[in-house]
Amino acid sequence: MSQFSVLQGTRLRLVAPDAAPAAEHFSRWAHNLTYARLIDTDPARIWSVDTVKKWFEDEEKSGGAPTSVIWLMQKLEDEQIIGFIGLDGIRWEHGDTWVGIGIGEESLWGQGYGSEAMQLAVQYAFTVLNLQRVTLCVFEYNPRAIRSYEKVGFVIEGRERGVILRSGKRYDLVYMGILRAEWQQRQTQTQPAAR
Amino acid sequence: MLHFENFFESTDLHLTAIRPDADAPIESRWTHEPRYLWALGGNFIFPQPPSRLKKFYEQLEKDMDEKRLVHFMLRQRTDDSLLGFARLEWLELQHGKALLRLAIGDPEQRGRGYGAQAIHLILRYAFDELNLYRVGLSLPNDDTRAIRFVERAGFQLEVRQRAALYLNGQHVDNLRYGLLAQEYLARNPRPAMEIPQ
Numbered sequence: 001m002s003q004f005s006v007l008q009g010t011r012l013r014l015v016a017p018d019a020a021p022a023a024e025h026f027s028r029w030a031h032n033l034t035y036a037r038l039i040d041t042d043p044a045r046i047w048s049v050d051t052v053k054k055w056f057e058d059e060e061k062s063g064g065a066p067t068s069v070i071w072l073m074q075k076l077e078d079e080q081i082i083g084f085i086g087l088d089g090i091r092w093e094h095g096d097t098w099v100g101i102g103i104g105e106e107s108l109w110g111q112g113y114g115s116e117a118m119q120l121a122v123q124y125a126f127t128v129l130n131l132q133r134v135t136l137c138v139f140e141y142n143p144r145a146i147r148s149y150e151k152v153g154f155v156i157e158g159r160e161r162g163v164i165l166r167s168g169k170r171y172d173l174v175y176m177g178i179l180r181a182e183w184q185q186r187q188t189q190t191q192p193a194a195r
Numbered sequence: 196m197l198h199f200e201n202f203f204e205s206t207d208l209h210l211t212a213i214r215p216d217a218d219a220p221i222e223s224r225w226t227h228e229p230r231y232l233w234a235l236g237g238n239f240i241f242p243q244p245p246s247r248l249k250k251f252y253e254q255l256e257k258d259m260d261e262k263r264l265v266h267f268m269l270r271q272r273t274d275d276s277l278l279g280f281a282r283l284e285w286l287e288l289q290h291g292k293a294l295l296r297l298a299i300g301d302p303e304q305r306g307r308g309y310g311a312q313a314i315h316l317i318l319r320y321a322f323d324e325l326n327l328y329r330v331g332l333s334l335p336n337d338d339t340r341a342i343r344f345v346e347r348a349g350f351q352l353e354v355r356q357r358a359a360l361y362l363n364g365q366h367v368d369n370l371r372y373g374l375l376a377q378e379y380l381a382r383n384p385r386p387a388m389e390i391p392q
Contacts, residue, residue: 067238160371175354
C-alpha cells in the first residue's frame with residue numbers, strides 16, 4: 001500500500017485545507033439552506049468568507065488541537081473541492097472519535113462520494129490513529145446519509161427523541177457507531193484477494 | 196403576592212452562583228476522583244488545580260452570557276457549604292434541548308437524597324424557566340447507582356454507544372438518556388400558582 005493511499009480512494013482524496021481557499025468553499029456552501037439544515041442543528045447561518053477564514057486561521061495558530069482534524073474532499077478526476085470531512089472530539093484515552101461530513105455541491109449528492117470519503121476517514125481513524133471506535137450523529141430527515149454510513153459499516157445505536165425542531169416539526173437525532181473489530185472484518189470480507 | 200414555586204431551593208440545598216475563590220480549592224480536590232472528573236465535563240482528562248478551575252469558571256460564565264449553558268453550584272442551605280454542581284449544557288433554545296450534568300462532590304455527602312433534590316430543582320428550571328422540550332444525559336454502563344438514579348427520575352434510555360469508553364481496563368458502553376417535558380410534568384405536575392386578585 002503506497003504511503004499516499006490511506007487518504008486517497010478511487011474517485012476522491014482527502015486534503016488538509018489552507019484557510020483562504022477553504023473559506024471560499026465553506027461560505028458558498030453555507031448559502032444553500034438545504035445543506036445548512038442537513039449539516040448542523042444551529043440556526044442556518046450564511047457564513048462570510050472572512051469569518052470562516054478567521055476560524056481556520058485560529059485553528060492553524062493554535063497548532064491544531066490534537067483532538068480534531070479536518071479535510072477537504074477533492075475529486076481526483078478534475079481536482080474539484082466538493083465538501084469536507086473531519087474527526088472531532090478525539091478521546092485518546094477511550095480510543096473514540098466523532099466524524100462529521102458535508103458535501104457542499106448539491107449536484108454531487110447521491111453519487112457515492114460521501115461513502116467513499118467516510119470509508120477513507122474511518123480507515124484513517126482505525127489504521128493510522130489506532131482508535132477503536134468512530135461515532136456520528138445524523139438527522140432523521142437525512143435517510144440518504146444514514147444509508148451511506150450503513151454502507152461503510154456504521155450501525156444505528158439509538159435515537160434522541162425530538163431533538164430538532166424545524167419548520168414546525170420535531171425530528172429525532174440518530175446515533176451511529178462503528179467498532180474497529182467489525183470494520184476490519186468487513187475489509188477482509190469484501191477484499192479477500194487484497195491481503 | 197404573586198407566588199411561584201421556588202425551584203432555586205429544596206429542603207436541604209439550594210442552587211447558587213459559582214464563588215470562584217472559595218469553590219476552586221474544594222472542587223480541585225474532588226477532581227482527583229476520576230468519576231467526578233468525568234461527570235464535571237469540560238473535556239478534562241487530569242485532576243485540575245484550583246487556578247485551572249477558576250479559568251473554567253470564567254469560561255462557564257462567558258458561555259452562560261451566550262446562552263450556551265446554565266450552571267449552578269449546589270450548596271447546603273444550613274451553612275452554604277459546597278455540595279456539587281448542576282449544569283444544563285449544549286443548550287439549544289431554538290430546539291428546546293439541553294444535556295444535564297450533575298454531581299455531588301464529597302463521597303460522604305452522597306446517598307443522602309441530595310442528588311434527588313438537585314435533579315428535581317434543575318429539571319424544574321429546565322422545563323419551567325427555559326421551557327425546554329427535553330433534557331438528555333450520558334452515563335457509563337457500569338455506573339449502576341447513577342443508572343438507577345436517573346431512571347427513577349424518569350429518564351428513558353435512548354442510545355447505547357457500544358464500547359465508547361475504556362474504564363478500568365474494560366470497554367464499557369456509553370448510555371444516552373432523554374426525558375421529555377411532557378413525561379416529567381405528567382409525573383411531577385406543577386403546583387398551582389397563586390395570583391393576587
